[in-house]
Amino acid sequence: MTTIADLEAQIDDSAWGRLLRDVVGKFGSPNIRTVATVGGNLCAASSSEDLIPVFLVLDAKVKMIRKDGTREIPLQEFLVAKRKTALRADEILAEVSFPEPSARSACSFQKLGMRNILIIALVSAAVFLETDDARSTITQARIALNRLKGKIPQRAESVEKELLGHKLGEGTIKSAAERLGDELALTSDFRASVEYRQEAVKVLLRRALADCQQGILGK
Numbered sequence: 001m002t003t004i005a006d007l008e009a010q011i012d013d014s015a016w017g018r019l020l021r022d023v024v025g026k027f028g029s030p031n032i033r034t035v036a037t038v039g040g041n042l043c044a045a046s047s048s049e050d051l052i053p054v055f056l057v058l059d060a061k062v063k064m065i066r067k068d069g070t071r072e073i074p075l076q077e078f079l080v081a082k083r084k085t086a087l088r089a090d091e092i093l094a095e096v097s098f099p100e101p102s103a104r105s106a107c108s109f110q111k112l113g114m115r116n117i118l119i120i121a122l123v124s125a126a127v128f129l130e131t132d133d134a135r136s137t138i139t140q141a142r143i144a145l146n147r148l149k150g151k152i153p154q155r156a157e158s159v160e161k162e163l164l165g166h167k168l169g170e171g172t173i174k175s176a177a178e179r180l181g182d183e184l185a186l187t188s189d190f191r192a193s194v195e196y197r198q199e200a201v202k203v204l205l206r207r208a209l210a211d212c213q214q215g216i217l218g219k
């Protein structure tokens with residue numbers, strides 16, 4: 001029952017609060033945010049649901065309840081296919097939880113559409129980065145894109161692995177965005193061509209990584 005407008009009230013200077021600022025500001029319009037729920041967003045399980053990449057990079061788990069019990073699974077397992085989740089007929093999604101991001105981490109969400117409000121994402125990218133104590137070497141990286149396989153947002157796992165152990169900096173960011181090309185399986189539709197999406201997704205990933213870098217170094 002938590003709405004996007006409820007999330008708006010949690011915006012602050014923490015990694016989670018700043019991530020919310022990125023998402024909420026580009027989510028529908030004020031009237032949509034008043035009625036749209038977190039649960040409905042995840043259960044819709046499609047490529048245009050903005051909270052899916054966000055919770056994927058936070059390594060979220062979802063709790064489902066039924067009359068006689070509960071179960072909790074990673075969000076990644078919950079998302080089975082486009083418009084298909086692991087929910088059984090007698091269950092509802094009741095809770096989303098994730099580990100609190102450390103002070104050495106930052107998150108970013110970037111979304112590209114045709115307008116500034118009521119945006120259906122042509123491409124979107126969410127990134128979580130964590131560094132060592134010196135805030136220099138990447139120790140954890142999670143990247144989720146809404147168009148990786150064209151159906152539901154997914155993690156770009158090979159790029160994530162490539163980032164580990166590298167210094168946080170412009171060179172690393174540039175080469176991560178270039179490597180992304182191998183993982184993409186984009187499709188054309190009436191909103192954008194494959195060629196456009198290919199370029200746009202790299203730009204968004206670069207922006208998200210640079211935003212994380214600023215978040216980590218600026219702390």
Ligand SMILES: Cc1cc2nc3c(=O)[nH]c(=O)nc-3n(C[C@H](O)[C@H](O)[C@H](O)COP(=O)(O)OP(=O)(O)OC[C@H]3O[C@@H](n4cnc5c(N)ncnc54)[C@H](O)[C@@H]3O)c2cc1C
Nearest residue numbers: 026027028036037039040041043044048049050051092093
């Ligand atoms: C004009 C417009 C603009 C929009 N803009 C955006 C946008 O910018 N970003 C974005 O991500 N989405 C956007 N949406 C899509 C939609 O508003 C969101 O996905 C919203 O979060 C869905 O939540 P809801 O509560 O309306 O879910 P519903 O649409 O009511 O539910 C979706 C599905 O999930 C099921 N369901 C809902 N909650 C649960 C639960 N807790 N447990 C089990 N099943 C459940 C429902 O039965 C239904 O099958 C937009 C929609 C409109 C109409």
